[in-house]
Amino acid sequence: MDMYKNEIKSSYDNSTEFREGRGLQSWKLEELDRFIKIMQLEKKHKVLDAGAGVGKQGEYLSQHGLEVTCMDISTSMVNACRDKGLKAFEMDYYNMEFPEGAFDAVWSMNSLLHIPKADLPLVLENIKRVLKPDGLIYIGVYGGYDFEGRWQGDNYEPKRFFSFFTDEGLREAVGRFFEIIDFKTIAMEGNGSLKYQALLLKSTAKQLEGL
Numbered sequence: 001m002d003m004y005k006n007e008i009k010s011s012y013d014n015s016t017e018f019r020e021g022r023g024l025q026s027w028k029l030e031e032l033d034r035f036i037k038i039m040q041l042e043k044k045h046k047v048l049d050a051g052a053g054v055g056k057q058g059e060y061l062s063q064h065g066l067e068v069t070c071m072d073i074s075t076s077m078v079n080a081c082r083d084k085g086l087k088a089f090e091m092d093y094y095n096m097e098f099p100e101g102a103f104d105a106v107w108s109m110n111s112l113l114h115i116p117k118a119d120l121p122l123v124l125e126n127i128k129r130v131l132k133p134d135g136l137i138y139i140g141v142y143g144g145y146d147f148e149g150r151w152q153g154d155n156y157e158p159k160r161f162f163s164f165f166t167d168e169g170l171r172e173a174v175g176r177f178f179e180i181i182d183f184k185t186i187a188m189e190g191n192g193s194l195k196y197q198a199l200l201l202k203s204t205a206k207q208l209e210g211l
Contacts, residue, residue, distance in 0.1 A: 005073065005092060007158040008114050012053070012074035015156055019054050020080060027186055028109070031198060032057060035107060035138050036064045038200065044104035044136060050096075050127070051111020052088065055081030061107065062086065069103070071096070093123040098130045105136040113141040117148055117163050117173070124177040128203055137178055137201040142188070143170060144195040170197055178203060 012019075024032075039047065045067050049058040052070035054077050062068045062085075070081040070088035081088035091097060093115060106127055115123050127137065143164035150159045165173065171183060178201035186196040 004114070004116070004161040005094075008160055009073045009075075011156040011158055011160050012072070013076040016054060016074070016076040016080055019077075024056055024060065027196070028057070029060075031109070031138075031140060032060050035105075035200075036061065036066070038136065039066060039105060042104075042136060046103045047105045047107055048098070048103045048130065050093065050106055050108045051114075052081055052086075053077050053111075055084045055086050055088065057107065057109060058086050058088075059084045069098075093126055094119075096126045096130055100129055101132045102130050103135065104132055105138070106131060107138050109138070109140040110142065112139060113143070113162050113164065114160060115163060116161070117165075120163075120173055121176070124174065128177055131203045133204060135203040137203065138199070139174065139201065140196060140198045141165070141170070142194055143167075143197050144185070144193050164194075165197070167197060170199070174199060174201065 047061060047066050047068055049061065049068055049070045052058045052072045055070055058068045058070045058081060068086060070086050071091040072078050073092045075090055078088045078090045145164055146166055147162065147164040149161065151162050152159065154160050167185065171180060180199060181202055182200040184198050188194050188196060
């Protein structure tokens with residue numbers, strides 16, 4: 001995985017300016033608002049934005065009253081987070097150097113899709129370790145079919161490594177570690193069979209009401 005990690009880091013270091021120029025899409029804002037509502041209902045405050053990119057989602061969460069910590073593999077993107085006043089660390093899912101039970105929740109949008117499928121169990125265990133008991137997890141990824149490898153149509157350089165799951169495959173992989181509270185998909189217009197898969201999870205089996 002070290003080769004892929006270095007390529008992912010370089011890809012995002014090279015694309016920071018481009019990503020700073022992009023706004024948050026409406027469907028992403030809807031997902032953020034849904035997460036914020038549940039955090040408020042659960043009276044949770046401390047959230048780790050894992051794979052935070054340039055910090056736009058972390059900034060949005062912070063503006064809505066959450067205590068946000070960002071982590072990203074890209075030096076340039078961590079600096080972009082800090083420029084927004086966010087607490088941010090250059091870190092990846094393999095080396096989450098936070099204390100056990102440090103966070104009430106983890107927000108992960110479109111970052112776990114860079115993890116090889118064979119490594120996903122280790123990564124999910126690392127996420128679980130930094131959560132408090134009864135912690136909340138949001139995982140969002142692109143997928144809908146099985147794929148693993150460098151995306152040859154990628155416009156980033158170096159081309160990024162992706163792992164895509166079918167709906168059933170993703171539920172099975174994640175459900176081994178967390179209680180699945182909600183699962184939904186969002187069609188991605190103009191991307192064929194590719195879709196966005198969103199999971200709300202708990203680190204224990206306690207169910208949420210009123211979703």
